[in-house]
Amino acid sequence: MGRYVTQRLLLAGLTLVLVSIIVFTLLRVIVPLVYGDAVDIIAAEYGGTDPELVQDLKDDYGLSDALVPQYLRWVGSILRGDLGESLFNGRPVSKEIQDRLPVSVELGLVGLISSVIFSVPLGIAAAVAQNRWPDYFLRTSAILVDSIPGFWLAIMIITFGSVWFNWAPPLRFEYLHDDPMTHLKIMALPALLIGLTPSGSLIRLVRTQMLEVMRQDYIRTAHAKGLSGRAVVISHAVRNAILPVVTVIGLSLPGLIAGTAIFESIFSLPGMGQYLVSSVGNLDYPVIMATVFIFSVLIVLSNLAVDISYTIIDPRIRL
Amino acid sequence: MAAARTEILDLPTRASASDRRFAIRLAAAGVRFVRRQPLGTFGLLIVLMMVLAAIFADQIAPYAPEKQSLRHRLEGPSGEHWLGTDATGRDTFSRLIFGARISMTVGFGAVLISSVGAATLGLVSGYLGGWADKIIQRLVEAWQAMPGLIILLTILGIVRRMENVNVVFAMVLAIGLLSIAGTSRVIRSQVLIVRHQQYVEAARSMGAGHVRIILHYILPNVFPLILVTMTVALGGVILAEASLSFLGFGPAGEPSWGQMLSIDGREYMRRQAGLAIWPGVCIALAVFGFNIFGDALRDTLDPRLRSR
Secondary structure, rough: HHHHHHHHHHHHHHHHHHHHHHHHHHHHHHHHHHHHHHHHHHHOOOOOOHHHHHHHHHHHHHOOOHHHHHHHHHHHHHHOOOEEEEOOOEEEEHHHHHHHHHHHHHHHHHHHHHHHHHHHHHHHHHOOOOOHHHHHHHHHHHHHHHHOOHHHHHHHHHHHHHHHOOOOOOEEEEEEOOOOOHHHHHHHHHHHHHHHHHHHHHHHHHHHHHHHHHOHHHHHHHOOOOHHHHHHHHHHHHHHHHHHHHHHHHHHHHHHHHHHHHHHHHOOOOOHHHHHHHHHHOOHHHHHHHHHHHHHHHHHHHHHHHHHHHHOOOHHHOO | HHHHHHHHHHHHHOOHHHHHHHHHHHHHHHHHHHOOHHHHHHHHHHEEEHHHHHHHHHHHOOOOOOOHHHHOOOOOOOOOOOOOEOOOOOHHHHHHHHHHHHHHHHHHHHHHHHHHHHHHHHHHHHHHHHHHHHHHHHHHEEEEEEHHHHHHHHHHHHHHHOOOHHHHHHHHEEEEEEEEHHHHHHHHHHHHHHOOOOOHHHHHHHHOOOHHHHHHHHHHHHHHHHHHHHHHHHHHHHHHHHHHHHHHOOOOOOOOOOHHHHHHHHHHHOOOHHHHHHHHHHHHHHHHHHHHHHHHHHHHOOOOHOOO
């Protein structure tokens, strides 16, 4: 158990190092090569071409050093919790993220939970009714859900909701602690739509896993000793079918997190994804580097949680 | 089975009799597929339709995709404009046809890159085993845990502003490279099974080198799996392309489904609902087609699933 967790922790560290190198290369090596430094861009936008001033600014931001020290300094400041300031409005990035991170995490978590709550029972129902009409119906719906882009569905709901039912999501965003009811009204639809994305594959996976498990000898034994069908399914089959489902939940996390970026833009929610999308438009590199990095940390942490939850669900892994 | 597949790979050097036998066997497999997998055949038809639309867009589309006609703004469906027009009077049907071109280019291009990369990585890692395998696998796991769409969005946001860079090409490359990791793990696990088979042992005992064993004995037996993962991955890539274009990070100046939804769809859908409906239908149809075709292909080609 200890060795397994250590191994996973090392892997999480490796992922973060890899991501930080990619992000750094992209924004501090490739972008400057193509457009010039961020300082050059800003100076050009304000019509300032005084080379001495530009050089001073570069020295201030530490952009004139060699790349390796720059990288190490950036990593060092992240480790100290200092994410820099936005080049465009001067606000500290960490302050901005403090406000935005809870919005994205709430969207992702509510989405994930609603997805699991819907998909697992439906998958089990499909497996129990194998090759009868509920099974066919659920399988077809699952494939359809897999194919329909969530952002399209969102647009349709917003448009036709307002045309037919005179319903529209509230315009002004409210935080949970300010106005809980309005907050829920705003968040419910995007969260459910985010949860829809992984639901199709989740239903299909739960179904195949259940079918696999239902053919095992211990299920026949359970039937033979006179347990009711329901007891066999619930206490013998589901628990054994759930492990790969946890894997898929883990694998669908990047998608869920990316989903928050899309749905935050559609519903104009002040989350991390919207922050990233608007900063990419401005080439606001401290913000881009910080947000991409935080997204990676989120994924790495949730993968870690999935890995460790294996050891709880499946004792064989604790070797 | 193994011998049969190696024969297929050696095709150019063989006599025409085996060519003909191969053609007959292929046709028979096709007929069997159509008979046993009606849903998969339906998917294949959708896929073929999309591919043909993409290739022959110039011939099929009744109008040039960027041709504006201010007298016919935001019109409903008519004999002249089958699916109506957008805010500057461009023909929606023609734009959808040309949109297929971007979806299919990005889809097939990215999947080609990721399959070649994943096959190489999976074959090498699985065949070598030991320390090399361990190191490669740790890197692959780290690679897989990166937030794909977030990194894509950042890359494309930067690339789009560059001059002389083809955004579609950048998209193909970026999506392709980012999706190598996941696919390579699937292929590696199959390589691990195949490399302990007796015919591989036999080849080795007859003095075949590593490269020959990988290319002639292992690759042909992993190939069906590569085909299946490619087909299934296509749907995902098309969805990723649509999402990126929808967010405004796709190619500008060429019509793509995602971009049609975000610009024309969101602004004018109240006046002309078709602008929001049709691009979405196209995306969903393409993804649906590749998904059910891929599923059927897996049922047919993956021996482990054949009995189910």
